[in-house]
Amino acid sequence: MYHPRLYGSFHEMGLKYGTLLSEKANFKIPPMNSQRLDFGLQSYRELKTFYPEVVEEIEGFAQGIGDRPERLGAFLLSLGVLGTTGQCSVFAFANGDSVIMARNYDMLFEYKKFTESSLIAPTDKYAYISQSDVFIGRADGINEKGLSIAMSFVNGTETRPGISFHFIIRKVLENCDSTEKAVALIRNTKVSSANNFLIADRNGSIAVVESAPQKSNIRYPKEGKPFLYITNQFISPQMKVFDRGKVEWSQSFERYDHLKRSLLSLKTMDMKKAKGILSDKCICLNLKKERFGTIWSVVANLNTLQIERAETLPKVTNYKPETRLDWWLKKTKM
Incomplete structure (x- = not known):
């Protein structure tokens, strides 16, 4: 289990953690099929209204791993919905x-x-x-x-x-x-x-x-x-x-x-x-x-x-x- 400590602005927290995972674990967003990508992108638009601050964190994390916020948001918002759930x-x-x-x-x-x-x-x-x-x-x-x-x-x-x-x-x-x-x-x-x-x-x-x-x-x-x-x-x-x-x-x-x-x-x-x-x-x-x-x-x-x-x-x-x-x-x- 990892034990990160994240504080500061939402963008700062995202950039810090994304950069860390990119440098230490070579993290990349896993592939998504078209159904999951479309569902996630629609949900990401909802997230921008529901909690714009956390979207700033997603943008910072995406910057840290060198990917697009929309792809990262789609991946996160389809987890536990269209896949294995606890x-x-x-x-x-x-x-x-x-x-x-x-x-x-x-x-x-x-x-x-x-x-x-x-x-x-x-x-x-x-x-x-x-x-x-x-x-x-x-x-x-x-x-x-x-x-x-x-x-x-x-x-x-x-x-x-x-x-x-x-x-x-x-x-x-x-x-x-x-x-x-x-x-x-x-x-x-x-x-x-x-x-x-x-x-x-x-x-x-x-x-x-x-x-x-x-x-x-x-x-x-x-x-x-x-x-x-x-x-x-x-x-x-x-x-x-x-x-x-x-x-x-x-x-x-x-x-x-x-x-x-x-x-x-x-x-x-x-x-x-x-x-x-x-x-x-x-x-x-x-x-x-x-x-x-x-x-x-x-x-x-x-x-x-x-x-x-x-x-x-x-x-x-x-x-x-x-x-x-x-x-x-x-x-x-x-």
Whole structure:
């Protein structure tokens, strides 16, 4: 897993990282067929309206690798929409004085070589720690305001040119300090594919946005059950019509039911308990035949901004502290 530290203007961050990957890894944009290129170019035009600042980052990155921003944007905005997508487990639990979030990201093991955990601190935006298997786009993260967001793929019935989850998560982390604001942002976004988004903030507000190009729905914790959890299907009756299913191979329903049982059995949550749940063989995928499984896990206390990450199949004992956000916040206060 790579561990870049990116800060400054959006263009500066893009140029720095693009130049680094070009010089150190000879990075080139992979070939795209005409369907993917056309879908990506249409989505890139949408991104210019949705988040023009991140387009500046794409332009800087493209300059660093010596390619056109449009090709890079088309590549990024078709990832996870028209290709292989992860299968994930996520939950958040609100105690009286703390909120714990936890996530497993499950993907083809070959994608391990592309994974990165980044400190990103754009000028005049919130700083955050986030994970991904693609540069620029994000799959989950925790920002300086104690807001967390993580996605899980749903096998939707339709895709449309629009904004992929990678850039929705970027905009949430960089601009939102509450679950309410994040929910509103997602609901007003022209999304390109079906996903669950689990959002939590340090005040104990937790929500799941079940999001599809056709419609979205919000779920909140039930009374007396201060937690929510997601795997890879829609739960709300009104959203199931937009879910084609066929995720049995990744044990999505079994993972969902096990999360439910585990969370119902607990009155409080801490990071050790969260790591234990993520490490359980019923939650942590290790599908050797498919060469597919958990390639990173993250747990965090949103009130203290304590973050720990396992960069392989998780065990309670193999998480390491993540200190870069604390370093950045202290640095900028000096």
